[in-house]
Amino acid sequence: MSKAVLVDITRCVGCGSCVVACKLWNKLQYRQDAPATGSEAVLAAENWTAVKKVESKKGSEKVWRFVKEQCLHCDEPACASACFSKAIKKTKEGPVVYDEKLCVGCRYCMLACPFSIPKYEWDKTFPRVRKCQMCAGRVAKGEKPACVEVCPAGALTYGKHEEMIKAAKERISGGGYINHIFGEKEAGGTSWLYLSDLPFEQLGFRTNVTTKPLPQYSESILRLTPAVGLGWGAVLTGLYVYNRRRNEIAREEKEKR
Amino acid sequence: MEDQLKMDKRITRRSFLRMMGGLGLAGITASLAGCGAVSVAGQAGGEGWLPQQYQVPGTWPAQVRGRVPIDPANPSIVRDDEKCVLCGQCLEVCKNTQTVFGHYGFPIVDETVCINCGQCALWCPTAAITERDDTQRVKQALDDPDTFVVVQTAPATRVALGEEFGLPPGTWVMGQQVAALRRLGFNAVFDTNFTADLTIMEEATELIKRVKGDIKRPLPQFTSCSPGWVKFCEYFYPDLLPHMSSCKSPQQMLGALAKTYYAKAAKIKPEKIFSVAIMPCTAKKFEITRPEMNSSGRYWKNPVLRDMDAVLTTRELARMIKQQNIDLTRLPEEKYDPLLGKSTGGATIFGATGGVMEAAVRTAYFFITEKEPPANLLQLTPVRGLTGVKEAAVDVPGVGLVKVAVCHGMSNGRQILEAVRKGESPWHFVEFMSCPGGCISGGGQPRSAVPPSDQVRVQRINSLYQADAKMEWRESHENSEVLALYRNFLKHPMSELAEELLHTKYVDRGKSYNHLAASVKAAGMV
Numbered sequence: 001m002s003k004a005v006l007v008d009i010t011r012c013v014g015c016g017s018c019v020v021a022c023k024l025w026n027k028l029q030y031r032q033d034a035p036a037t038g039s040e041a042v043l044a045a046e047n048w049t050a051v052k053k054v055e056s057k058k059g060s061e062k063v064w065r066f067v068k069e070q071c072l073h074c075d076e077p078a079c080a081s082a083c084f085s086k087a088i089k090k091t092k093e094g095p096v097v098y099d100e101k102l103c104v105g106c107r108y109c110m111l112a113c114p115f116s117i118p119k120y121e122w123d124k125t126f127p128r129v130r131k132c133q134m135c136a137g138r139v140a141k142g143e144k145p146a147c148v149e150v151c152p153a154g155a156l157t158y159g160k161h162e163e164m165i166k167a168a169k170e171r172i173s174g175g176g177y178i179n180h181i182f183g184e185k186e187a188g189g190t191s192w193l194y195l196s197d198l199p200f201e202q203l204g205f206r207t208n209v210t211t212k213p214l215p216q217y218s219e220s221i222l223r224l225t226p227a228v229g230l231g232w233g234a235v236l237t238g239l240y241v242y243n244r245r246r247n248e249i250a251r252e253e254k255e256k257r
Numbered sequence: 258m259e260d261q262l263k264m265d266k267r268i269t270r271r272s273f274l275r276m277m278g279g280l281g282l283a284g285i286t287a288s289l290a291g292c293g294a295v296s297v298a299g300q301a302g303g304e305g306w307l308p309q310q311y312q313v314p315g316t317w318p319a320q321v322r323g324r325v326p327i328d329p330a331n332p333s334i335v336r337d338d339e340k341c342v343l344c345g346q347c348l349e350v351c352k353n354t355q356t357v358f359g360h361y362g363f364p365i366v367d368e369t370v371c372i373n374c375g376q377c378a379l380w381c382p383t384a385a386i387t388e389r390d391d392t393q394r395v396k397q398a399l400d401d402p403d404t405f406v407v408v409q410t411a412p413a414t415r416v417a418l419g420e421e422f423g424l425p426p427g428t429w430v431m432g433q434q435v436a437a438l439r440r441l442g443f444n445a446v447f448d449t450n451f452t453a454d455l456t457i458m459e460e461a462t463e464l465i466k467r468v469k470g471d472i473k474r475p476l477p478q479f480t481s482c483s484p485g486w487v488k489f490c491e492y493f494y495p496d497l498l499p500h501m502s503s504c505k506s507p508q509q510m511l512g513a514l515a516k517t518y519y520a521k522a523a524k525i526k527p528e529k530i531f532s533v534a535i536m537p538c539t540a541k542k543f544e545i546t547r548p549e550m551n552s553s554g555r556y557w558k559n560p561v562l563r564d565m566d567a568v569l570t571t572r573e574l575a576r577m578i579k580q581q582n583i584d585l586t587r588l589p590e591e592k593y594d595p596l597l598g599k600s601t602g603g604a605t606i607f608g609a610t611g612g613v614m615e616a617a618v619r620t621a622y623f624f625i626t627e628k629e630p631p632a633n634l635l636q637l638t639p640v641r642g643l644t645g646v647k648e649a650a651v652d653v654p655g656v657g658l659v660k661v662a663v664c665h666g667m668s669n670g671r672q673i674l675e676a677v678r679k680g681e682s683p684w685h686f687v688e689f690m691s692c693p694g695g696c697i698s699g700g701g702q703p704r705s706a707v708p709p710s711d712q713v714r715v716q717r718i719n720s721l722y723q724a725d726a727k728m729e730w731r732e733s734h735e736n737s738e739v740l741a742l743y744r745n746f747l748k749h750p751m752s753e754l755a756e757e758l759l760h761t762k763y764v765d766r767g768k769s770y771n772h773l774a775a776s777v778k779a780a781g782m783v
Contacts, residue, residue, distance in 0.1 A: 010364035017323035020341050024321075026302040030339045037338070038329055048302070055367075064367045098301050133302040150343050152323035152358075197364055 002075070002191065003094040003139060004161040005148055006168055007068055009196040009203065010176065011155040014051055014066035018147030018156065022049045022070075025135065025146035043069055045119045045130040049147060054203050065196075067203050068147075068155070071096060071117045071132035072183055073191035074213070079109035079118060081215035087129075094161065094191040095134035103129060114187050114209045134191065161191065168195055188213025325351045325358050325377055326369045332546050333373035333389060333539035334700070340385035346708065347377035347386060354693060355485075355667045360493065362771040370492060370770050372667070374485035374691045375539030375570075375700020380708050388539050388570045388701055392577050395567050398531040399442040406531045407519070408443040409511045409597075410434055412450050413537040413608030413696035414571045416720040420703040421575035422585040427716035429724060432590020437578050438535070439591060445523075447515065448593045449534065450600030452507035453607045453616070455742070456482065457733035459504045459759055461621040462750035464686055468656065475499050477662070477677065477684040480613050482506045484544035485691030485700075487763065489667050494674045495765035500687075503760040507607070508534045508541055509550055511597060512564035513758040516553035518746045519596055527557050533567045537608070537699035540691065541568040552758050570701025599738040602725035609718040610665035610695035611640035611647060614688040618651055618661065619732045626654050635731055641722070643694060643711055645669035648684075665690040694718065 016037040022028065023036070026048060030036070034044035041050040049070035056063055077096045080088040087103035090096050098118075109129060110118045121127035135145035143149070148156040157167065168181045172195065182194035186209045194200070201207045322345025327336045351358040354376060361370050378386040398404045410431075419428035438446045460480065466472045481487055481502045490501060505513070512534070516527040534541060544550065545565035554562035569577070578585055592598070603616030615637040622630040639649035640663045647663040662684045664670050670689050676682050692699045694714035705713075730736060747755045 013326040013365055014369065015324050015326035016338065017343055020324070020338055020343050021321065023338075024343070062367050064365060100301055128301065130301070135303060137303040150321055150323040152325075152345075152348050153363075 002092070002161040003158065004164040004191045004193055005134075005145065006157040006159075006164040007192060007194045008155050008157070008171065009065055009067060009194060009198075011153050012051070012066040012068065013153045013155075014053055014064070015152060016051050017150045017152055018068060019047070019049055019051055021146040021150040022132070025138075026133070041069075043117065043119060043131075045121045045128075047119075048130065048132040052204065056198055056202050058198060063198075065198060065203055067205075070147075070192070071134070072115055072187070073132075073134050074187045075189040075191065076187075076213035076215050078112040078114060078187070078214035081218070082108040082112035084108070091136055091140070093136070093139045095136040095139055096191075097133050097136045098129055098131060100128045105129075112214065114214060115206055164193055168193055171195055182207075185211040187211075188216070321345075323348060326371075327377075327386070328369040328371065331369070331371060331373070331389070331543075333371075333542045334375055334378050334386055335389050336386045338385070340383045342383055342385075344382060346380040346382060350376045350380045350708075353668060355489075355691070356671055357489070357492075357667070360773065362773040364771060366769055366771060368769050372485045372488045372492070372691060373540035373543040373700075374667075376692060378539060378700050379698070379702065379704055382706065382708075384704075388573060389542060390573060391542070391567045391569055392573050395531075395533055395569060395577070398533070398566070403529060404531045405444045405525050405529050406442070406533060407445045407447060407515050408438050408533045408535060409447045409449045409452075409508065409515075410438070410535045411508070411537055411608065411696060412453060412605055412612075412721065413699060413702070413717070414535050414574070416608065416697060416717045417537060417702045418571055418575060419585065421572070421579075424586060425716070426713040427718075427720035429720055430585060431724075432592070433585050433588040434535075434574075435593055436588040436591040437574075437583055437585055440583055440588075441577055441581060443533070445519075445594045446591075447511060447519075447597040448600050448604075449507045449511055449536075450604035450607070451593075451597045451736070451738060452510040452514070453482075453604035454601055454733035454736040454739045455510055455759065456504055456507050457603055457613075457616050457620045458739060458743075458750045459755060460502050461617050461624055461733075463502055463504065464617070464621055465624055466751070468659075468685060477682055477687045478502050480617075480686075480688045481761075482607065482613055483540070483689060483691045483696075484538070485540035486667070486670065486689040488540065488543070488766070489670065489691065490674075490689075491763055491766040492770065493671075493767075494678065495767040497674060497677055498763045498765065500677065501763055503756075503762070505550075505759055505761045506541075506544065507604075508536065508568075509544065509564055509761070510759050512545070512550070513552045513556075514597060514742070516562060516564065517556050517758060518742060522596060527553060527562060528559065531566045532564070533569060534565060535571065535574050536568050537571050537696045537702045538568075538692075539570060539700040541701075542570075544568075549761055552761075556758065571703055572701060575703065596738065599736055601730040601733050601736050602728035603731060603733040604736075605725045605728065606721050608696040609641070609721050610643070610690050610693075611637070611663045611688065612695065612721065613690075614640050614649075614661050614663050614686065616733055617686065617688075618649075618659070620734050621659075622651070622653055623732060623734055625656055628654075630732070636726075640688075641718075643714060643718075646672055659686070660684045661686045661688070663688040665695050666693040667691060697721065 019036045028046045031046050035041050036047040036050045039053045041052040043050050052067045054065045073096045077090055080090055085102050085104050087099050088109055118129045118131045144158040148158040177195050177197050182200050183190040183192055321343045325347045398406050415431040416427050418434055419430040420426055435446050464478050467474050467478055479500045481504050512532050515532050516530050520527040550564045553564050554560050603619055606612030619630050640647045646669050649661050651659045653659050660683050664673050697717035698709055698714045
């Protein structure tokens with residue numbers, strides 16, 4: 001029963017309600033050096049979501065678009081796969097959640113993420129990895145994530161993953177969009193899906209992301225580990241037995257002589 | 258005793274340290290394993306606090322509703338995200354009272370549609386949305402000995418400024434306001450009411466010309482004093498812009514005159530003048546940035562010269578007065594400076610919804626009949642009060658029945674505009690005010706912890722009408738300084754020079770947003 005959020009970029013007016021809701025619900029601070037709205041908006045340890053203003057062009061016309069950024073909550077998250085202490089997990093409802101009690105601070109997740117989402121509290125004595133949790137607590141209770149709840153423009157829709165894909169395809173067939181649901185295939189599929197009327201790379205999206213789930217790259221090699229381990233052991237054991245037997249024979253021959 | 262000695266021997270320093278080390282190691286292991294403190298849900302986030310608005314029972318979905326978009330470059334209003342609690346009051350007023358948010362389609366083009374009315378700032382319960390503060394700029398000008406700072410005060414600030422100093426709503430502080438401005442260091446204090454009278458002279462003349470067919474402009478004529486309304490019309494009803502009176506707002510008229518007529522009379526170089534307006538309005542801050550508002554620059558052939566340099570809201574003025582430790586309530590009543598300082602009752606009531614209409618009717622009656630208007634025109638009851646759309650019919654000898662309408666709040670404005678668009682308008686003249694109640698309840702007026710109430714609006718309005726009733730001159734054409742201005746400078750209403758300095762043009766903003774799909778409109782999904 002995986003859930004998803006559909007972000008319709010054409011409907012976003014850039015009010016930043018989602019940013020404020022995220023800050024309120026997750027008790028995050030406002031930082032002057034890391035704005036969460038406007039042209040300079042960035043994701044940061046205290047910005048789990050940001051609404052970035054992009055000045056672009058549609059044909060010859062100058063247009064503004066607002067892009068909501070946050071963790072995309074991959075179906076097969078590379079961060080969770082890279083995490084050896086199980087501090088990052090994918091829940092069955094869709095959110096990819098982080099447990100600071102289990103985190104050892106290795107930051108492999110930050111390297112693994114194809115979208116550079118997780119941020120680190122570099123300025124803290126006991127730093128944590130920080131990123132959107134898709135309001136896992138609310139989602140588990142059947143509620144919408146805080147940001148979706150407050151969107152006054154209808155830019156965010158929350159529902160079952162299949163239904164969101166279906167809704168996105170319906171909107172695309174209705175016209176006014178480019179034929180691409182960002183997140184349907186990217187990184188093997190994500191729980192956050194985007195619709196746009198402009199090419200995604202024009203809006204600053206990372207579009208050169210593989211469509212293969214990232215953990216599969218390492219899995220194709222790492223799944224040989226037991227076979228290689230056992231096989232190598234067997235070879236070494238064989239060599240040992242062979243050498244011992246050879247030495248024994250050599251010793252016996254020496255004694256005979 | 259011996260036992261104790263034995264015990265002491267058994268706990269050596271080494272064994273004690275080993276024990277403490279062991280305990281520490283066990284503790285670290287336990288906390289790393291996640292024992293001890295209870296993890297909230299096994300994941301980060303979600304411990305935040307959510308506001309309970311207005312003590313209404315309920316949880317987050319009912320109480321937390323989002324907010325309107327505000328462009329950081331908006332000249333009128335700014336928002337402090339840290340104070341926003343997403344109560345949705347701004348959405349409520351923007352969408353339902355002013356019919357702006359939700360009345361444009363998607364995607365947006367390249368601006369955040371906003372009429373700069375500032376009603377959201379008035380409704381915001383946490384003061385997250387405020388006027389853009391221009392007090393520093395004004396202080397700089399005041400501190401500069403080379404700059405001659407002139408100031409004008411809107412009709413509506415004199416019945417509201419007192420509230421900032423603990424006086425009841427509607428208290429008349431016209432004289433104290435002038436005194437306070439002089440103490441702040443303004444070199445000349447003028448009255449926007451003076452140009453309100455001037456507006457009536459121009460606007461009534463224009464109306465008569467429209468009715469008689471002397472100028473080819475359609476009826477009804479729309480008033481153009483409210484910059485929020487003007488921008489609203491430019492956005493949503495650009496096809497009706499020919500109806501808009503070409504008169505500038507009183508603020509802009511005074512700005513243009515201060516740097517031409519006054520500069521000449523007082524022998525001050527116009528580029529040395531810094532012109533400030535005290536307004537109940539945030540849209541006025543936008544209005545002065547309109548590129549065409551530089552007719553004094555065109556007059557002096559100095560393209561950098563702007564008609565107005567800064568606008569302060571009533572709240573900003575109150576802050577400046579308080580910062581100088583001036584107690585408004587203890588100030589003597591002082592008079593405006595001459596030349597642009599006298600006014601009539603007709604100008605005084607500009608601050609209330611229906612006031613512009615009433616003043617215009619008084620003077621138009623005089624212009625047409627050359628007789629003093631009858632007593633019922635000096636108290637035109639049908640256009641007074643807080644009804645959303647008000648209508649009146651005035652019998653003018655020689656012309657017949659002149660039909661007028663008055664509305665305030667853009668949702669009410671839409672009713673009239675739709676009728677005009679359909680060609681069903683019976684009116685000759687329509688007054689539009691962007692803010693509910695008119696300027697007295699503008700986006701820059703003193704605010705309270707609760708949303709603006711009709712009780713406060715009525716008190717401010719009554720104060721204006723009482724002042725009007727007591728005035729020596731009730732009709733704009735009686736203003737001796739306005740008549741002197743025409744005699745000595747402009748010649749007559751709508752003269753060539755008057756057209757250049759006091760009239761303006763409008764822009765079609767219909768293309769700066771995508772229109773709402775007809776299906777969405779029909780479904781009432783806005």
